[in-house]
Amino acid sequence: MSDIENRRFVPRDRNWHPAPHTPGYKTSVARSPRQALVSLLKPTVSELSGPDFRHLRMGPNDNDLLLNFREDPQHSGLPIGERIIMHGRVIDQFGKPVPHTLVEMWQANAGGRYRHKKDQYLAPLDPGFGGVGRCLTDEQGWYRFRTIKPGPYPWPNDINSWRPAHIHVSVMGPSISTRLITQMYFEGDPLIPLCPIVQTLRDPEAVATMVGRLDMAHSRTMDCLTYRFDLVVRGELQTWFENQG
Amino acid sequence: MQQPNAQPMADGVLRETASQTAGPYVHIGLALDIAGLPPREQEVWNRLAGDQAEGERIEIVGRVIDGNGDIVRDALLEVWQANADGQYQPRFDSDAPFNSFGRTAATVENDGEWQFFTVKPGAVALANGRQMAPHINLMVFARGINIQLSTRLYFEDETEANAGCPIFNAIESPTRRQTLLARRESDDGESGARYRFDIRLQGEGETAFFDF
Ligand SMILES: [Fe+3]
Numbered sequence: 001m002s003d004i005e006n007r008r009f010v011p012r013d014r015n016w017h018p019a020p021h022t023p024g025y026k027t028s029v030a031r032s033p034r035q036a037l038v039s040l041l042k043p044t045v046s047e048l049s050g051p052d053f054r055h056l057r058m059g060p061n062d063n064d065l066l067l068n069f070r071e072d073p074q075h076s077g078l079p080i081g082e083r084i085i086m087h088g089r090v091i092d093q094f095g096k097p098v099p100h101t102l103v104e105m106w107q108a109n110a111g112g113r114y115r116h117k118k119d120q121y122l123a124p125l126d127p128g129f130g131g132v133g134r135c136l137t138d139e140q141g142w143y144r145f146r147t148i149k150p151g152p153y154p155w156p157n158d159i160n161s162w163r164p165a166h167i168h169v170s171v172m173g174p175s176i177s178t179r180l181i182t183q184m185y186f187e188g189d190p191l192i193p194l195c196p197i198v199q200t201l202r203d204p205e206a207v208a209t210m211v212g213r214l215d216m217a218h219s220r221t222m223d224c225l226t227y228r229f230d231l232v233v234r235g236e237l238q239t240w241f242e243n244q245g
Numbered sequence: 246m247q248q249p250n251a252q253p254m255a256d257g258v259l260r261e262t263a264s265q266t267a268g269p270y271v272h273i274g275l276a277l278d279i280a281g282l283p284p285r286e287q288e289v290w291n292r293l294a295g296d297q298a299e300g301e302r303i304e305i306v307g308r309v310i311d312g313n314g315d316i317v318r319d320a321l322l323e324v325w326q327a328n329a330d331g332q333y334q335p336r337f338d339s340d341a342p343f344n345s346f347g348r349t350a351a352t353v354e355n356d357g358e359w360q361f362f363t364v365k366p367g368a369v370a371l372a373n374g375r376q377m378a379p380h381i382n383l384m385v386f387a388r389g390i391n392i393q394l395s396t397r398l399y400f401e402d403e404t405e406a407n408a409g410c411p412i413f414n415a416i417e418s419p420t421r422r423q424t425l426l427a428r429r430e431s432d433d434g435e436s437g438a439r440y441r442f443d444i445r446l447q448g449e450g451e452t453a454f455f456d457f
Contacts, residue, residue: 049325
């Protein structure tokens with residue numbers, strides 16, 4: 001226990017992340033605490049440890065959204081849309097790879113429709129597309145998904161709010177302290193600066209951390225475009241001198 | 246390739262990737278059954294303890310309530326807890342009798358109630374010899390929540406242990422400490438005693454959330 005209690009992560013910068021209360025994103029108004037967070041000056045094993053998913057059994061196509069869902073198994077239509085590879089590394093704030101960590105993602109289809117009971121958008125479902133992927137990072141922290149580029153979609157916030165094309169991304173990292181859910185946007189999308197959810201961030205550089213970049217070097221001839229998206233989780237400090245006394 | 250999306254600070258240390266809401270369709274990615282998607286080979290879900298797990302079998306139910314007093318019907322929760330001996334078991338293995346990690350979600354069908362099945366965690370020892378009262382770390386994700394809210398569930402029937410717990414007492418206001426107490430609601434839930442733990446996001450009785 002004592003070893004893990006010496007573990008320290010770079011403090012999370014709450015001014016960099018979106019504030020809980022962001023009135024431009026209307027749903028946040030009633031779902032944001034008004035009281036201050038209780039700061040744990042000395043986090044414990046309960047915060048400094050987390051799940052290790054190395055033994056979670058996955059299917060062969062869990063990271064391949066072109067192949068991992070068929071509404072009707074008798075038919076083999078590929079999903080409609082631009083075929084893409086989304087890849088990148090999970091690293092910490094010191095650039096150190098985060099190996100064997102779970103990366104999960106979900107997204108709308110090429111028309112901007114989610115395969116979810118609650119999504120009523122008039123764009124059609126795609127019988128060849130589910131919209132969920134997961135994988136573990138390798139030894140160097142790399143992850144990879146094959147999918148289609150999701151479409152933008154309208155949502156009820158302002159009279160005419162549209163989500164830019166995006167893929168929701170979830171990463172665990174080495175501890176529940178590094179737990180992070182974000183969204184990857186696509187470089188060059190004119191809807192990015194207009195989006196009230198993107199606008200929950202105050203710093204344009206914080207928005208830049210969520211923009212996947214076209215990666216022509218890794219695109220596949222006559223097959224797929226590739227986007228590179230690195231995920232940076234809180235850095236683990238290498239040394240920690242325990243305060244005696 | 247152009248600049249990578251990772252952004253360095255002045256000292257060369259990278260900025261953490263910014264958080265965004267998990268949104269209303271989080272279930273497609275993290276709770277497939279709730280979205281109406283078929284299960285994969287193994288899913289991470291709300292049964293932390295199997296029949297062979299050691300300790301007192303319990304179930305925990307609750308709701309997430311917003312600042313208007315309305316039930317949040319699209320919240321997803323993540324759970325992290327020690328086993329009955331007060332030890333964390335980081336290795337996630339669906340075949341193991343107990344896992345320290347799980348997920349659960351409010352559903353419309355259940356009128357916004359979420360639940361998970363586990364064993365009562367033991368007290369967790371700290372290096373300095375003190376003990377933390379039995380507790381469960383919970384993280385709340387939902388549409389409208391820009392970055393997850395982290396709290397701890399304690400048990401109302403552990404009065405003495407709670408009074409000696411350094412983290413429980415790190416909450417300055419004794420009134421706010423009460424927001425972390427799960428109430429024993431029944432002795433005969435689906436699996437053992439049932440505890441109820443409602444999470445209030447805002448306003449009267451607002452749950453204490455932690456930064457760590
Ligand atoms: Fe979305």
